[in-house]
Amino acid sequence: MSYVSVIGISASVFTSLALIPQLVTLVREKTAKGVSVIMLVVLLIGLILWIYYGALRSDPIIIISNSFATIFNIATGVLAIHYSSLKKTSARKSGGESSG
Secondary structure, three states, X not given: OOHHHHHHHHHHHHHHXXXXXXXXXXXXXXXXXXXXXXXXXHHHHHHXXXXXXXXXXXXXXXXXXXXXXXXXXXHXXXXXXXHHHHHHHHHHHOOOOOOO
């Protein structure tokens, strides 16, 4: 395996793992406080473009690593939206938000 391949695989692994701490925090704390859904959407667009670029270049390292990162990104986004909506629902039930 070439030096360039090792660098590419290493970069891919670290990039793919980048969202795992946020995902773990979401699951553990069950709150979306501090999570930017807009950032996740922008990142998702970038990841999809990377996958497409990897397909155009027939580069499995780019395709596979960005596919894993996309899965982590979607999971983080879904949980962030879920926990954010739970917070709003519980605030409404307890009278914490005013209507209007």
